[in-house]
Amino acid sequence: MSRRLADAVRRHVLTMTSVGRSSHVGSALSCADILAVLYAEVLRVDPEQPHWADRDRFVMSKGHAGAALYAVLAERGFFDPAVLHRHYQNGSYLSGHVSHVGIPGVDLSTGSLGHGLPVGAGLAWRARQMGREWRTYVLLGDGECDEGSVWEAAMFAGHHELGLLVAVVDCNGLQSMGTTEDTLRLEPFAAKWESFGWEVAEVDGHDHEALAATMRVPREPGRARPRCVLARTVKGKGVSFMENQVLWHYRPPSPEELERALAEVGTG
Amino acid sequence: MRDRFFAGLLAAALVDPDLVLITADLGFGAVDEFAAVRPAQFLNAGVAEQNMAGLAAGIALAGGRVFTYSIANFPTLRCLEQIRNDICYHHADVTVVAVGGGMAYGALGMSHHATEDLAIMRALPGMAVAAPGDPAEVGAVLTDLLAGGGPAYLRLGKTGERTVHTHPVDAPRGTSIPLSHGGEVLLCSTGAILDNVCRAAELLELDGIRADVRSFPWLDPLDTLPIREAAGAYALIATVEEHSIVGGLGSAVAEVLAEAAAGTPLVRIALPNQSMSVVGDQEYLRGAYELDPESIRRRVRNHLEAHRGLASQIR
The missing domain is CATH 3.40.50.970 (Thiamin diphosphate (ThDP)-binding fold, Pyr/PP domains)
Structure with a gap:
């Protein structure tokens, strides 16, 4: 099911960014598999009750890939996929970066990087304070981890042993101006998270079974270490001429490019 | 506090x-x-x-x-x-x-x-x-x-501030609190400078100037009605705040008065829009930046007298 969902997300994302003339198609494609696995296999959510108090929380901290979140929510039944074509349009609710206003299923509006993990830590701390078992998932970009606030929250979550908090980092190795390693070196990335008190799993971020296995944290109130999943991904994944190209952080696909891209993506 | x-x-x-x-x-x-x-x-x-x-x-x-x-x-x-x-x-x-x-x-x-x-x-x-x-x-x-x-x-201020109000006060969101009525000058205050504003009003009394004090514990929402009413009732309105002259109570009151097209003169007593490198305790700094009772008194009195002089010339 998650494979089909990922294909649908990719088709939506390509069409939304092409029609809307919006940026970040590469970022959205790189996390399409992560989102599909989360929403198909991992998160306990109910599209009929988007505000259900005991739902798992999901924070899309890399809010610039908002098109992918909107697409997965629509495909999961939170709202009608027909409205996705309004993405980036005048008068629409579907802004380029994630906004919760008017969109069922969005737990947090994001867009400025480094906000999601502190809020996620708050959600996770609150669950434990109330004796509840919801899990909190935060999806970050690797470039986003340049932000100091990410590490403030990482230190907090490690110290307070927020074992039901999961940070998934979409490690596509590219950020706005080039590679993450050339910009501000992240490696040894796993060791950084471990030294902050997290347990770390490194997986192929397009391998659905591996993603599901590592993101599915058991609901054990006694769990001590928050989990970080370093999902090694390819920016622009699924469209050969977009893969590993910084250009597609910015450029929307032309109608002709959209056609070629859709031909490469599975039809589920 | x-x-x-x-x-x-x-x-x-x-x-x-x-x-x-x-x-x-x-x-x-x-x-x-x-x-x-x-x-x-x-x-x-x-x-x-x-x-x-x-x-x-x-x-x-x-x-x-x-x-x-x-x-x-x-x-x-x-x-x-x-x-x-x-x-x-x-x-x-x-x-x-x-x-x-x-x-x-x-x-x-x-x-x-x-x-x-x-x-x-x-x-x-x-x-x-x-x-x-x-x-x-x-x-x-x-x-x-x-x-x-x-x-x-x-x-909040810090600790040790004098309790100015002699009676219990209510301050629902968006209200202000009048401390006196019937004067010719209205002193609007926000924050912990209130004590100095009340002392300035006492000093103005010695000058024969009756100044009412109104405290604004809420900047937003702002209690605009008494400001608009004050426009016709007072010869001068002054705002006092331990805050930059940019964007605080003085600005908020000026916005209300401007939109009400009120001609009442307004004097905004606040900190200058500059980084402050003077070293000293709060009382010293208030003096250095003319937020002490005597400075507030002087500025209000000077403005009132200037306004009166202007008014008599116009007549």
Whole structure:
């Protein structure tokens, strides 16, 4: 099911960014598999009750890939996929970066990087304070981890042993101006998270079974270490001429490019 | 003011398990009782204000009612974007509390002067902004904040302020508090400078000038009706605040008067829009920047006399 969902997300994302003339198609494609696995296999959510108090929380901290979140929510039944074509349009609710206003299923509006993990830590701390078992998932970009606030929250979550908090980092190795390693070196990335008190799993971020296995944290109130999943991904994944190209952080696909891209993506 | 705040907050926390206090590693001796009595409702976010504001938003989005606490500009400007995006945009029930409003931290220096906070917090959508004038107003404002919730900003002075009000006060959101009536000059005050404003009014009395004092514990929402009514009732309106002249009470009152097309003269007594490098305690700095009672008296009297002179020339 998650494979089909990922294909649908990719088709939506390509069409939304092409029609809307919006940026970040590469970022959205790189996390399409992560989102599909989360929403198909991992998160306990109910599209009929988007505000259900005991739902798992999901924070899309890399809010610039908002098109992918909107697409997965629509495909999961939170709202009608027909409205996705309004993405980036005048008068629409579907802004380029994630906004919760008017969109069922969005737990947090994001867009400025480094906000999601502190809020996620708050959600996770609150669950434990109330004796509840919801899990909190935060999806970050690797470039986003340049932000100091990410590490403030990482230190907090490690110290307070927020074992039901999961940070998934979409490690596509590219950020706005080039590679993450050339910009501000992240490696040894796993060791950084471990030294902050997290347990770390490194997986192929397009391998659905591996993603599901590592993101599915058991609901054990006694769990001590928050989990970080370093999902090694390819920016622009699924469209050969977009893969590993910084250009597609910015450029929307032309109608002709959209056609070629859709031909490469599975039809589920 | 600080002690009154914590006493009120702890009393509320005892009956409301959803109330959470987060400090960014400040409040030594002040937060201890709360932390000891209600440990499950207390968090130290570390020296990490962005984390504190984000945590607060997360807790509030899951039903908590959160107060964040630190000194000077740390809980506001250091994490301004978290307040704007995570708290205000989500209408999260978070009250940001700063102790040491204005120049209360005196000789600690420029880094510890909270002198643009009101302007910046006032500009945030959905943010209530409170700057109570004395410990009694702190209690009254806190009552409202506990009932009405955030997003809100509460600017406190420090400790040891004189209680100006001789009677119990109410300060529901968006109200102001008149301390006297029937004068020819209206002195509008916000925050802990209220004591100096009242003393200035007493000095003006010696000059034969009857000055009424009105305290504005709420900058947003602002109590605009008495300002508009004052336009026709007073010869001069003055605003006094321990805050930059940009964007605070003086600006807010000027906006109201301008839109009311009132011709009443307004004098804004505030800090100049400049970084302050003078070293001294709060009282010294208030004197240095003409916010002491004598300076307030002089400026009001001079403006009133200039206005009277102008008026007689026109006649």
